[in-house]
Amino acid sequence: MTRALLAALLLSSASAAFAQATPAATQAQAQTPAERLRQLFRDSDEANLRRNPIAALFRGDYRYADQLGDFGSDAYFAAERRAAEEELATLRTIDRNALNPTDRISYDVFEYQRTDDLRDLQEDLLSLTRVRPLNHFTGIHTFYPVLASGRSAAPFRNVQDYDNNVARHRQFVQIFDRIITRFREGMQSGVVETQLTIRNVIGQLDTQLAAPPEQSPYAGPLANFPEAVLEAERARLRTELIAIIRDGIYPAYRRLRDFLQNEYLPRAREGVGLVHMQGGDRLxxxxxxxxxxxxxxxxxxxxxxxxxxxxxxxxxxxxxxxxxxxxxxxxxxxxxxxxxxxxxxxxxxxxxxxxxxxxxxxxxxxxxxxxxxxxxxxxxxxxxxxxxxxxxxxxxxxxxxxxxxxxxxxxxxxxxxxxxxxxxxxxxxxxxxxxxxxxxxxxxxxxxxxxxxxxxxxxxxxxxxxxxxxxxxxxxxxxxxxxxxxxxxxxxxxxxxxxxxxxxxxxxxxxxxxxxxxxxxxxxxxxxxxxxxxxxxxxxxxxxxxxxGQLKILELRARAERALGRRFDLREFHAQVLMTGALPLAVLERKIDDWIASRRRG
Structure with a gap:
């Protein structure tokens, strides 16, 4: 929408647009490759937090705390794919050879990660994963109660935090119903979960439904109101939270539970390995x-x-x-x-x-x-x-x-x-x-x-x-x-x-x-x-x-010990491994080899 509006303005006033665009273009040209790289990283990160507000919550960034995101929708996957394509295109306009060694590591990791993300968002793989949105080991049905319990990343410091919690619950109900839709798509395409995992999910849902709403993890934030929430507000917040648990979350759990038991389980596959699933060998x-x-x-x-x-x-x-x-x-x-x-x-x-x-x-x-x-x-x-x-x-x-x-x-x-x-x-x-x-x-x-x-x-x-x-x-x-x-x-x-x-x-x-x-x-x-x-x-x-991963880190440590002998310092090796975040193993190997070479020269 922003690009369409800009095009209309350019058509109606070309000279004005040129006058406004020239300083921006000059500024972009004046940026060094390192500055352009860091700007790309900042822009990518901010856009990712808008698309994935739960990630922001876990960082302590509460700007989007009333949102869960559009997870699992076609629009969500399309936005993720478009972001990866555009960011990789921007990255490849930056001269990697003009960067310092640390920025080259950042360049390589970003390129690896976004390429990896883009591969999983292609239809041949996405068709095998989006129709299996949860199982007993990973899924929003067990993740979200912990998030909402008052003992995780979601804050409960004031009235706004409690209101944001209820807003997230309303979106959670929509996501839960979308899960049923995705499972149905898999039933039509023949890409289905195992009977074993679905039985386990049904058991997990039964366990949560067995507790009264007032004793569920979702009611946890009511047990310890902070001083910033005045007594006059507490009754309203308590009423609203219990109502959305009782009338929104629990019915959503029952809908999913009954669907899995009555419709999906009979169609789920008996073989537990992907080798038994359509497209499973490729996945x-x-x-x-x-x-x-x-x-x-x-x-x-x-x-x-x-x-x-x-x-x-x-x-x-x-x-x-x-x-x-x-x-x-x-x-x-x-x-x-x-x-x-x-x-x-x-x-x-x-x-x-x-x-x-x-x-x-x-x-x-x-x-x-x-x-x-x-x-x-x-x-x-x-x-x-x-x-x-x-x-x-x-x-x-x-x-x-x-x-x-x-x-x-x-x-x-x-x-x-x-x-x-x-x-x-x-x-x-x-x-x-x-x-x-x-x-x-x-x-x-x-x-x-x-x-x-x-x-x-x-x-x-x-x-x-x-x-x-x-x-x-x-x-x-x-x-x-x-x-x-x-x-x-x-x-x-x-x-x-x-x-x-x-x-x-x-x-x-x-x-x-x-x-x-x-x-x-x-x-x-x-x-x-x-x-x-x-x-x-x-x-x-x-x-x-x-x-x-362990074997690769041990291999790199042994390589450094052999190459450096008495100059090998385990504290320094650990700093080299840890202090640039989680690197793909090939990138980590290049980094340690460069460190060994620099230590030998020194």
Missing amino acids: YARLVQQNTTLPMTAAQVHEIGLREVARNRAEMEAIQRRVGFRGTLREFLEHLRTDPRFAAASRDEMREGYYAIGRRVDQRIGEIFSTIPRGRLEIREVEAFRERNASTGSYQPGNPDGSRPGVFYYNAYDLPSRRTHGMEALYLHEGAPGHHFQIALANENEALPNFMRFGGNTAYVEGWGLYAETLWDELGMETDPYQRFGGVNADQYRAIRLVVDTGIHAQGWTREQAIRYMLDNSGVSETQATTEVERYIANPGQALAYKI
Whole structure:
């Protein structure tokens, strides 16, 4: 609309338009390549926040706090595609050779990310993804209650924040009904979700609907009104919020639940892998490359996984001999899964155990990191309404200004199955120095363009988390052989993921076959193995990123140690890896190689 209006003005008054345009054109010509690059980044970021206001909320930017966005609509996908095309066209008018080394990294990351985004927005792939808008592992039906609970990124500081919350709820209902429309489109095209994932979603919806509206997560903000909300306003806000939960959100949940149960489930596919879905082989090949950021095939990833599983099995057997356990490795694994000494006696004991681990890490972390995040890290138990299908642990970023902490979530569901010998490794990965360090240090680094501060890719993010687990020795962790086993076991089931994920989605493995492989080759419990396998079914390819990313970072560290010898500084290496945000692995490799070369010259 703006361009059309400008064209009309130009036609009606060419001389005036020329007089106004000349200074702007002169200014553009006067900008250096670096200035044009930074302007592109700023413009892109601002436009992205307008299209995706939830991203703004998580940054602490509340200009669009009354909006959820037009997520899932044709207009939304068209706008995302148009933005990527226009921004790539602008980028390619900037002379990369005229930029300094840091700006070249930014240029390369932006080009990679927008090209990657554009690939997923092409019709051949979009037709396979938009008609499967949620499953039990990822979806707005479990994400949004947390956002709205008063314990996440959405603020509840004043009356306006509460009114914005209700406005978002009205849009949420519209999005929920759009989800049904997308599922129907998939039923017509033959691209459908699995029976397993849909049954799990139905269970999640039933769990949420079982709670009265007044006791739902959506009512959480009513429990603690801030002082800025006067008593005279509280009754109105309470009435409006309960009304939209009762008359808007809950009916939307029931509509989706009944549709899935009565119409969709009978049409859902029985085979759990993408190999059984129309177009699934094409989609999975794309997901392998997207999640590893490398030109890899499913077959290559599968072979790497088999080698890593064998390596970890050998270390497990060594620990078994060290503790004097007589029997086979399978018997040792079963002993670790079932012996009560390796289970927390209560949820309180598990929480206190993580608090103690956090204190021990904090005492040593400065020895191997030169920069510590300003934002604090909070430890929380996964909420009851989502714990059954949630991962063993996860991380939620805080605000860049530190006003909202980062959160390490641990899962206490089926407490006897949660083995204490895996707690240290899990904290290193999800908390410090894993996701909290990587994400918080990027978010807090105002020298980076926003797409690098707040963006990222799974191979780097999860690769760093798994690499952080290998720092147990430097941090004085896993001194007990059983905790060390927990660390090896944690690495093992990331190696297993390479085998199982590709097995399910490229080779046609069944759910039961994948669970059995996990139990035979790691110490995870059957509950954990089941949750993990169902996660891989629901989120194909994502689980490949961990091990591939970790192996690349370890490879780069070993390369730097060999090249620099005594001049190698682990604190400096970590700064090189962390302080430019989440880089595609090929870009990270170029950066570390350049750093090694500069250190050798120096």
